[in-house]
Amino acid sequence: MWDPKTGMQIGKKMTSHKQWINQLVWEPYHRNPYCRHLASAGKDGEVRIWDTMKCEMVRCLTGHTASVTCVKWGGQGLIYTGSQDRTIKVWRSEDGILCRTLVGHAHWVNTLALNVEYALRTSFYNALEQSTVLDDDMPTRQKYALHRYEKAKSTCGELLVSGSDDFTLFFWKPTDEKKPRMRMTGHQQLVNQVMFSPNARYIASASFDKSIKLWCGRTGTFLDTLRGHVQAVYQIAWSADSRLLVSGSADSTLKVWDMHKRGLCMDLPGHGDEVYAVDWSPDGTRVASGGRDKLLKLWRQ
Secondary structure (H helix, E strand, O other), X not given: OEOOOOOOEOOOOOOOOOOOEEEEEEOOOOOOOOOOEEEEEEOOOOEEEEEOOOOEEEEEEOOOOOOEEEEEEOOOOEEEEEEOOOEEEXXXXXXXXXXXXXXXOOOOEEEEEEOOHHHHHHOOOOOOOOOOOOOOOHHHHHHHHHHHHHHHOOOOOOOXXXXXXXXXXXXXXXXXXXXXXXXXXXXXXXXXXEEEOOOOOEEEEEEOOOEEEXXXXXXXXXXXXXXXXXXXXXXXXXXXXXXXXXEEEOOOOEEEEEOOOOEEEEEEOOOOOOEEEEEEOOOOOEEEEEEOOOOEEEEEO
């Protein structure tokens, strides 16, 4: 654990995984405003939940038979994990009980996305509202974070999309269903990342087939394909208002896409090699990108 203000380590190292860690996720703020718990997904096939105040492991979620590639912590006390064993598992965070296993993919599960993810990530901070709660007391912040989560899931509940090496995506209602609602096909190579837009109207998927595909966030129905990259698309990120999407590619460029026009808005050249990582700041004003050229670049909207 690190203090972002000082760069100093907090507490002791948390060691328990037998192989490298693929992904981390915090418990949602509205469920624990102290942000006490953290889940880690490991190459060893295990998911571990940590008490970050004590720097100790609380429980270990076992059941996957291969590397756990991705983990999401939902707003209803469920943890979702995707694995190279081709399954997605749904766990109860409070006691680690396995609720259900979602089966359908024919190859590794690479990526998961929740329709409520933006509300969970930003909790009480809303870039689109001037009345955002920032300086109030913790109970008020927690109440507002819960309000934002409840609003995000009010239409369709908590939905999940998975992307795989089998070139497909699956659309799930994982809180209470085992079968997928939709098998989303069209990509010609593996799906590297999938993301819901902040308003949950769209799903975007990035693939090694050099394209980005858009899908309906409520049904999983195919909408459009965004083409322009000349090599694999690694990562994507949405602006806070869901109007723009940015993508990073092996062709060394970032591209910004306009959702209204369903087309390219602008190119962001500048990296000298493949762009592996991209993220849009929660307030929607800046994009950060990192690549094989060892550079971190910031772009202002």
